Each structure stands twice: as C-alpha cells, then as structure tokens.
Amino acid sequence: MTEAVRVVRLFGARDVRVEEGRVGQPGPGEVALDRVVGGICGSDLHYFEEGGIGGLPMRAPIVLGHEAAGRIRALGPGVTGLSPGDLVAINPAVTCGDCPACRAGQSQHCPEMRFSGSILRVPHVDGFFRSGLVVDARRCHRFSSGTTASAAAVTEPLAVCLHGLRQAGETAGRDVLVTGAGPIGALTVAAARAAGAGRITVTDLSRAALDRAEEMGADDGLDVSTEAGRKALAELRCDLAFDCSAAAPAIAAGVEALRPRGTMVLVGVGPMTAMPLNRIVAKELHLVGTHRFGPEFAEAAQAIDSGRIDPRPIISHVLPGSEARRALELALDRSRAAKVQLEMSE
Numbered sequence: 001m002t003e004a005v006r007v008v009r010l011f012g013a014r015d016v017r018v019e020e021g022r023v024g025q026p027g028p029g030e031v032a033l034d035r036v037v038g039g040i041c042g043s044d045l046h047y048f049e050e051g052g053i054g055g056l057p058m059r060a061p062i063v064l065g066h067e068a069a070g071r072i073r074a075l076g077p078g079v080t081g082l083s084p085g086d087l088v089a090i091n092p093a094v095t096c097g098d099c100p101a102c103r104a105g106q107s108q109h110c111p112e113m114r115f116s117g118s119i120l121r122v123p124h125v126d127g128f129f130r131s132g133l134v135v136d137a138r139r140c141h142r143f144s145s146g147t148t149a150s151a152a153a154v155t156e157p158l159a160v161c162l163h164g165l166r167q168a169g170e171t172a173g174r175d176v177l178v179t180g181a182g183p184i185g186a187l188t189v190a191a192a193r194a195a196g197a198g199r200i201t202v203t204d205l206s207r208a209a210l211d212r213a214e215e216m217g218a219d220d221g222l223d224v225s226t227e228a229g230r231k232a233l234a235e236l237r238c239d240l241a242f243d244c245s246a247a248a249p250a251i252a253a254g255v256e257a258l259r260p261r262g263t264m265v266l267v268g269v270g271p272m273t274a275m276p277l278n279r280i281v282a283k284e285l286h287l288v289g290t291h292r293f294g295p296e297f298a299e300a301a302q303a304i305d306s307g308r309i310d311p312r313p314i315i316s317h318v319l320p321g322s323e324a325r326r327a328l329e330l331a332l333d334r335s336r337a338a339k340v341q342l343e344m345s346e
Helices: 042-050 155-168 183-194 207-215 227-235 248-257 277-282 296-306 321-331
Strands: 003-012 015-023 030-039 067-075 087-090 132-136 140-143 176-179 200-204 220-223 238-243 258-266 286-289 315-320 339-344
Touching: 003 132, 003 321, 003 339, 015 132, 015 321, 030 087, 042 321, 067 155, 140 296, 155 183, 155 238, 155 258, 155 286, 155 296, 176 183, 176 248, 183 200, 183 207, 183 238, 200 207, 200 227, 207 220, 220 227, 227 248, 238 248, 248 258, 248 277, 315 321, 321 339
Parallel strands: 176 200, 176 238, 200 220, 238 258, 258 286, 315 339
Antiparallel strands: 003 015, 030 067, 030 132, 030 339, 067 087, 087 140
C-alpha cells in the first residue's frame, strides 16, 4: 500500500515544482518518516540556478535535498532502538561497506556511494524534500525531546565541518582563520570553538554573515569589502585556515595569514582556482582537502543534541514546502538569508 506525499522536484534550471509523490510502507530494517524539515544547500542552489553543477548537467528530474530530519511514523520489522515519534536526522550517504575505502574507514570515498539529492549518478538519487519517506533505519540518528527538527536538520552540514576540522589535526589552543561566513563557514567557526581553538577570525563581504559567525563563536569578523577589514586581515597571523569560499582572493589571503608550516583546509568547492604557489612553498604550508564526512555524522548529531554546538543562529528562514520556489530564491540572496529550510508537512 502506498500513500500520497508532497515532493519538491527540479526539472531543470529554475524549473522547480511541488508535486504529489507516493511512499510505501517500511520493510524489514526500515522506518517511515513524516514531518520532514530539510535545509537548502549550495548544491541545491547550483542545480536550481544552472540545471547542473560543475559543468555536469541534470539528466532527469530529481527530488532535491540532502540535509533533513523527520519524525518516525512507523517501524518496519526488526527495527530496534527507535520508536514512533522519535526525531531523527537522516544520513544522506549510502555506501557499499565492502570496498577498500569503506574497509579503511574512508567511506566518503566509496566509489559506489549513493548520495541523496545528487545528480552525480545516473539514474539520479532522489533527495529528502518530501513530506514522507522510507529509509533504512541505520541511516537515522535519534535526538532527544529537547531538540527541534530545524536544529536536527543541520546535522549533515555540521558533519562536513567536523570532518574538515579532523583533516586539520589538532585545533585546541591554535589560532584559526575561516574565510567565508556562509552556513558552512559559520558552522566551521562553531566546530573550532567547541574544539578549544584559540582566537578565531572570520572574513566575508557581508556584515550580516559576519554577525552570524560571531554569534557562532568567532572573536573577530572582518568585512573585507572595506579597507579596514582588508588591513586587519593583512596583519593577521594564524596557525590554521579553513577556506569556505573557494574564492581565489580568499585563499591567497589565507596563505598570507598563515604562519610558516601552518595548515590550510580547503572546504569550499569551486572551479579551477589560482593558487599562490610561491608563498605556499616558501612558508612550507600544508594544504589539505576535505570531502563530505564519515563517522562525523553521528558526532554532529550528538553535538547538536547535547547543545555543545547550537546551529540556530544560522537558520534564517523556515518556509513551507509549498513555497519551495520562494525558498530557493531567498537562499540565493545572501544579504537576506543564511540557512533556509523547508518544512515538508502535508
């Protein structure tokens, strides 16, 4: 037996439609979820604006969304440790568990990964912007009654940031620079603060974004659209830098700010980018990439549920699923919005 649900489906650039879909009953090891809240990510915005990402076009319509939490409506046979009514965050990454990467504890590099709301595989993998869905119970991470669905839905982007911190090595006591104060930058600030970082400086072109990052734990927010902000950044010296912008000027500024043998973690994703190789070589800097997450998803859920990291300052808007187009347009406007979420209730 199937039931009708509301889904947010993208058919091409700027062609998003709220439609009726169907969802079945949970099978063995599965749970049915409703009252789903999902966050709009940068990849969702690329799909919406461009009909693809990084030069890769959509091949078919896709249900968007990979940051989500929902309430358990029903349990399938054999599910233990969860109950109807529980709030859970849903891990969007489904890996094979048996390839060399998975066996080495590097599941984020699994070549068979199916990532919800992604066009990288054909057929595309539908995402979580649905009022009801069925998922494997092992993908669900339970929250206590004191956590809201909106906060729980930030688990996935926080997991990305926690993995980035892990790539940097020891954070406690070290001075940190975060370039780019969007949601990922602000969550990186919060993760660094929770890890015991020393002084944390964040840069951006938007004062509103910087104010949110300061709420998340930054000591200084430098508006680099101003002469004063650029001067302060030029004088900064730090041990770790996290680039969350993928912008060449921000990367170059981070390289200059790092002390010799410092570490830069490249969090932001973008096209081919110019790099100041002479300065990287002369300062013997460590450049590290970071990709998605592994065990950090569970760690992110625990950090939010315990209150150790509070994501609420970056949640600027929660709109009903029926207003998906307006939510996507709003999320594109950084002067007004940070993390925009959809509440996919019936």
